Amino acid sequence: xxxxxxxxxxxxxxxxxxxxxxxxxxxxxxxxxxxxxxxxxxxxxxxxxxxxxxxxxxxxxxxxxxxxxxxxxxxxxxxxxxxxxxxxxxxxxxxxxxxxxxxxxxxxxxxxxxxxxxxxxxxxxxxxxxxxxxxxxxxxxxxxxxxxxxxxxxxxxxxxxxxxxxxxxxxxxxxxxxxxxxxxxxxxxxxxxxxxxxxxxxxxxxxxxxxxxxxxxxxxx
Amino acid sequence: xxxxxxxxxxxxxxxxxxxxxxxxxxxxxxxxxxxxxxxxxxxxxxxxxxxxxxxxxxxxxxxxxxxxxxxxxxxxxxxxxxxxxxxxxxxxxxxxxxxxxxxxxxxxxxxxxxxxxxxxxxxxxxxxxxxxxxxxxxxxxxxxxxxxxxxxxxxxxxxxxxxxxxxxxxxxxxxxxxxxxxxxxxxxxxxxxxxxxxxxxxxxxxxxxxxxxxxxxxxxx
DNA sequence: TAGATTGTTAATCGATTAACAATC
DNA sequence: TAGATTGTTAATCGATTAACAATC
Numbered sequence: 001x002x003x004x005x006x007x008x009x010x011x012x013x014x015x016x017x018x019x020x021x022x023x024x025x026x027x028x029x030x031x032x033x034x035x036x037x038x039x040x041x042x043x044x045x046x047x048x049x050x051x052x053x054x055x056x057x058x059x060x061x062x063x064x065x066x067x068x069x070x071x072x073x074x075x076x077x078x079x080x081x082x083x084x085x086x087x088x089x090x091x092x093x094x095x096x097x098x099x100x101x102x103x104x105x106x107x108x109x110x111x112x113x114x115x116x117x118x119x120x121x122x123x124x125x126x127x128x129x130x131x132x133x134x135x136x137x138x139x140x141x142x143x144x145x146x147x148x149x150x151x152x153x154x155x156x157x158x159x160x161x162x163x164x165x166x167x168x169x170x171x172x173x174x175x176x177x178x179x180x181x182x183x184x185x186x187x188x189x190x191x192x193x194x195x196x197x198x199x200x201x202x203x204x205x206x207x208x209x210x211x212x213x214x215x216x217x218x219x220x221x
Numbered sequence: 222x223x224x225x226x227x228x229x230x231x232x233x234x235x236x237x238x239x240x241x242x243x244x245x246x247x248x249x250x251x252x253x254x255x256x257x258x259x260x261x262x263x264x265x266x267x268x269x270x271x272x273x274x275x276x277x278x279x280x281x282x283x284x285x286x287x288x289x290x291x292x293x294x295x296x297x298x299x300x301x302x303x304x305x306x307x308x309x310x311x312x313x314x315x316x317x318x319x320x321x322x323x324x325x326x327x328x329x330x331x332x333x334x335x336x337x338x339x340x341x342x343x344x345x346x347x348x349x350x351x352x353x354x355x356x357x358x359x360x361x362x363x364x365x366x367x368x369x370x371x372x373x374x375x376x377x378x379x380x381x382x383x384x385x386x387x388x389x390x391x392x393x394x395x396x397x398x399x400x401x402x403x404x405x406x407x408x409x410x411x412x413x414x415x416x417x418x419x420x421x422x423x424x425x426x427x428x429x430x431x432x433x434x435x436x437x438x439x440x441x442x
Numbered sequence: 443t444a445g446a447t448t449g450t451t452a453a454t455c456g457a458t459t460a461a462c463a464a465t466c
Numbered sequence: 467t468a469g470a471t472t473g474t475t476a477a478t479c480g481a482t483t484a485a486c487a488a489t490c
Contacts, residue, residue, distance in 0.1 A: 007425075008480080008481070009422060010480095010481070010482095011481095012418070012421050012422055012425050013415065013418035013421060013422065014418075015421060016400070016415070016417035016418055016420075016421055017402065017418075020400065020401075020402070034446090034447065034448090035447080035448075036447080041402075042402060043402075045482075045483060045484095046447090046448095047449095047482080047483060047484075048481090048482065048483075050447090050448065050449065050450095051449090051450095051481095051482090053448095054448090054449070054450090059448085059449090060447075060448055060449085061447080061448075061489085061490065062446070062447045062448045062449090062488080062489045062490045063445075063446050063447050063448085063489085063490055064446090064447075064448095064490080065447070065448085066448090079421050079424060079425070080424045080425075080428060085424075093319075094318065094319035094322040094323065094349075095319045095323065097315065097319065098315035098316045098318065098319035099319075101315040102315065102316065104377070104400060104416075104417070105420070108417060108420060109420075109424060110420060110424075128315075148427060148431070149423070149427065156325070172427060172430060172431070173423055173424075173426065173427040173430070175419070175420070175423050179237070179241065179325060180241075181238060181241070181262075181263060181264075187430060189423060189426035189427050189429075189430055191419055191420075191422050191423035191426060192419075193414065193416065193419050194234065194237070195325075195414065196237035196325070196329060197233075197234035197235075197237055197238075198396070198412055198413075198414050199237075199326070199329060199330075199331060199396070199412075200233050200234060200236060200237055200300050201230060201233055201234065201412050202370070202394055202396050202410060202412035203300060203301045203306075203330060203331075203394075204228075204233050204300070204301075205394065205410035205412060206369060206370065206393060206394040206410050207301060208410075209393060209394070209408060209410055210369070210393070229456080229457070231456095231457070231458095232457095255470090255471065255472090256471080256472075257471080266458075266459060266460095267471090267472095268458080268459060268460075268473095269457090269458065269459075271471090271472065271473065271474095272457095272458090272473085272474095274472095275472090275473070275474090280472085280473090281471075281472055281473085282465085282466065282471080282472075283464080283465045283466045283470070283471045283472045283473090284465085284466055284469075284470050284471050284472085285466080285470090285471075285472095286471070286472085287472090445490105446489100446490095447488105447489085447490090448487105448488080448489075448490095449486105449487085449488075449489095450485100450486090450487080450488090451484105451485085451486085451487095452483105452484085452485080452486100453482105453483080453484070453485085454481105454482080454483070454484080455480105455481085455482075455483085456479105456480095456481085456482095457478105457479085457480085457481100458477105458478080458479075458480095459476105459477080459478070459479085460475105460476085460477070460478080461474100461475085461476080461477085462473100462474090462475085462476100463472105463473090463474080463475095464471105464472080464473075464474090465470100465471085465472075465473095466469105466470095466471090466472095
């Protein structure tokens with residue numbers, strides 16, 4: 001990996017997309033791939049792909065391209081997909097249960113091992129084979145199992161309060177699925193999945209489409 | 222609304238955050254709010270907030286600030302939260318079921334009215350009070366109910382194929398929860414919730430935190 | 443060698459931020 | 467009036483894209 005190259009956030013977000021393309025290319029039996037092919041597949045510019053791959057530390061060969069396996073290995077390493085991390089789900093409601101059963105995460109470095117809730121009805125039950133524990137036991141289990149990541153899927157009103165419990169229990173990274181901007185200490189990482197922002201973009205796109213038909217302004221993902 | 226001002230995508234994504242702050246401010250009984258207060262709450266620069274609010278078409282008063290109700294009305298109008306749209310869920314699995322039961326959407330312009338699936342076991346059942354129909358009936362019900370938006374929550378392998386079915390059925394906007402970059406005609410809007418990208422950002426942040434402790438590089442959301 | 447593709451430097455573009463004038 | 471806050475123009479910043487040299 002080239003340590004001089006800065007790895008930007010937009011780039012980090014593109015890496016999973018590259019990886020998917022590489023899987024596809026690999027399935028088709030190719031050993032190498034050019035930046036043009038990856039770019040085409042994702043609607044990006046080949047230069048951007050080359051820059052990103054350079055930042056990954058993978059060098060290509062003129063006239064040949066990049067080694068698929070090298071690229072996949074580099075992405076896996078950078079995103080930590082090569083060594084799985086144990087994760088807790090905090091809030092065993094609909095969304096929490098859905099994420100507990102979402103097998104895509106497993107192959108992407110995230111191993112959901114248990115869930116927590118305050119509802120006595122839920123405590124002791126299982127969701128998708130994962131035990132639901134009492135929130136009271138979060139500190140104990142965070143320490144016993146050395147878990148650093150928590151997925152926050154509690155109702156809006158409980159979000160900030162629960163985040164604080166997580167921090168106190170020793171959780172260092174919160175994947176926040178609530179529509180709340182959490183206030184946390186400086187040394188805690190929070191990444192929010194902003195469904196309302198995404199919905200806003202969708203609605204905006206649709207409105208443009210319906211208001212001004214035929215202008216072709218629609219975003220092709 | 223100021224039609225000369227361009228409304229950028231980053232701005233669209235900030236609007237739901239502003240709205241949340243405004244709700245909070247309103248609860249506290251304030252009739253006006255300054256850009257500084259909103260910015261502080263969200264960790265933004267006051268200038269940016271003022272620019273965004275200007276683009277919304279709301280004018281403030283020096284020394285006083287902006288009228289909370291006006292701001293909320295303008296955001297609601299711009300994001301289409303004032304008139305609810307009927308929406309279908311395509312794929313009644315875990316995630317689909319979770320989203321069907323997620324009541325936050327209802328107050329944000331999105332009214333989930335039914336789900337579709339191909340699994341005979343599921344067809345005819347209900348999830349959170351929403352009927353699950355046979356995918357075969359999608360065309361019929363899209364037309365009968367004038368639905369434009371579909372939430373795609375099928376398994377990865379079925380994603381592209383199902384998206385095509387949706388387009389053929391008359392769906393114009395796809396909220397894509399699968400990790401697949403869909404290929405769709407030009408006049409179809411696709412907005413993807415990229416969980417793997419978000420996960421990548423989280424993992425990256427955590428790794429920085431654990432590798433270089435005490436540098437305080439953690440992102441404060 | 444010729445030509446395709448990489449890799450890098452410079453230009454562009456868009457969004458954010460700084461500076462400051464306008465206003466109540 | 468003085469001072470706080472808005473609104474706007476210019477500067478900065480970062481990411482993307484263009485141009486082109488390097489390389490196999």
